[in-house]
Amino acid sequence: MRRRKFLAATVALTLGLAACSDPSASTPAGDSAVTWPDAGTKLDGVKLTIWAAQNSNTVPKKVIADFQQATGATVQVVTIPDPYEQGIQTKVATGDKPDLAFWQPTASMLTAINARANLQPLTGAPWLSKLDPKLRDMTGLLDQTRYAALVTSPAVEGVYYNKEVFAANGVTATPKNFDDMVKLARTLKGKGVTPFYEMAGDRWSTQWWVQVQLADAAKDGLWEKVNTKKETFSSPVVLDAIKKYKSLIDEGLFNSDIKTAKFEDQGKALLDGKAAMVVQVNSFFGQLQASADTATLDKKIGFFPISPSGNVGTFIPDQSNALVAFKTGDAKREAAARQLLSFWMGTGYKDFIADRSTVSLQPAVPNPPGVPKALVDVHASLAGSVGSMQAQAVANPDLYINLADMINGTMSPEKVASTTQKQFEQLAKAAGAPGF
Template structure:
């Protein structure tokens, strides 16, 4: 290099590269995991402190009331920042580059906590003051990774189950909801016999509801430790248990039990179709009900839409807490703000909780706080089914492969059901290996 200037530039580039090449920008200088955290009083003075909360497009209104109550009681400033969809990907990308909020909405499952590298990035919430106020088993249901609690559950976790149109059932003379998978299919076939579309699902865009059809069929196996075996690589997606569930989903499609436009329908079509009675049933989660709530008021929903959980042998739901159900607190390295973040959580699930469930019109998770009157019956049924629900793949498996996308390919005909299982297993193994799971 004759040009001295170019030499300097090259040398500087090389130096910059060597200095930073192999350090994870997301790791920061978090150091050792914190041990027992102290929990400030809920109304401790926080003047001059600004907290940032990341929320998704469908959860950014959730904190509104509780945040303003917190601000006026402590003097803190809380910024709720909306992170664009796809939320989880955007947050992971930001955290990977070292950008962290104080709090964020996050799916409290083990696989998603792993995806955030919880041990390094998140504050442990063991010994939090609100834990004893949870009703029933809710305390231990989710939010825990490797025996450390990282997420605070604020609303009732989503459950995979069947949303159905009550009026369509009535017209077909169906008075009892099915008590197991076989009865569920019998009802579907009866409806089809009367020229009603039994099931509605969507294969266009991001076909994320496809996986519920496979997962609810695995409820019994999940109770029996299926996902633990999958996590240890002792059982695979290609082994009979999961493969059969995929095959049976394909069978239902081939039998013509789904909507005619399955390949091109979208999430928005699903809600409209169920509400209008164009289809009788959809296996879905709570966010689907949120979609219905945007289309109809509580009275109409109570009149038209019902919910029952389903599993091969009975009415066991499959729970899948999602991003709008819980919050995580980040380790930002600023002790004052970290404490303030914990304080906001204790206020949220403490003095502020009654106001929060009232403003959100949602089911209360605490015995001491009553559920407000305006909550639709279907949501109450969903919450009631949590008691004996089993964990979904997302809740119990170490990684979350793109099962729904592969099933979308099945709908479109670009993958056979064997290929779906193979592709999902390959992705799962790839993720498990990256996570450092033993056996992969």
């Protein structure tokens, strides 16, 4: 099944890129041709569809309700089963497109969806001047054309921890680097505490453990070296991180049900104090917010970034952070999709972030009351963070699936590395990356 999903994604990418050989298919509407309807323009009778993943399907609930009331449009959210990205690529390759979709706004994933042929350019979006300048061009661009709208703070790979578990076991300071964190984990295990919780049943978070170990290497240009074949996933720097992850699992520092545990299990375990730490991204905190109020979260949950050398985060804008608007061939719906984005980040933005209790991306719009401190700390870590594989590599292979297979005993670390490298080369070649 894993191999079929990878091939489906590769076929989807190849089909999309093939369309680029036709100039009429690859030429966007033209930057100068992008127009932005007034956010309040009436849209009676217009129906829009948004594709979302399991962890993003509730994000637009408030803004959709407000947009529908203001414009008369009807907006339906359709949840695409995990693995979300592969599912969308396969659908798009067969001509099935929504009006908008949550999508990882990195260059590699915009390439994977063949943005030039399939997505509307968002050139001149009216909210761009309102964004924090540090975030404006961090993501969402491919070949200098904007295709994704950032709606929430870009995700950061780091460590969420239970403050009460730390305090009950005499931990008064958070770890200062990766080895310090492992040392703490061993101490906690010796006291009968489950140090780390992983969700290999849902698989997608497994890669964070490898990537946080690569933060220093990423800062030194690792992914550019991988892009230019100077390094591979089988090079010691990456393979050693994979081996380290496996050794920590073999040591018993993770939950005993690691092979079958799922996303919802992970959140519950940390919130209930059944585990001390979780390596995750922002969407994980969204799950916690659905289960507890801000006062409870501030009391129980903290966050710290982590890397081999210190407290450095790894930024990975994910699909819950941004939306793309598709070219559907229906000019009225395409304009309405742009209007929804304009409303979202304009008229509806203050109410949106208040509903989500999330950090504001616009300096002129203050954080709403009740934003949990951990989420503020995650956002603050962006300034000193480094790019993830997804943000800096030319292709995004199935590292997480291969790592899950390792956890389930069907792949060795060496096989994870070599399989991921082979996938990376196939995807890079299909994308037309130089040297592949």
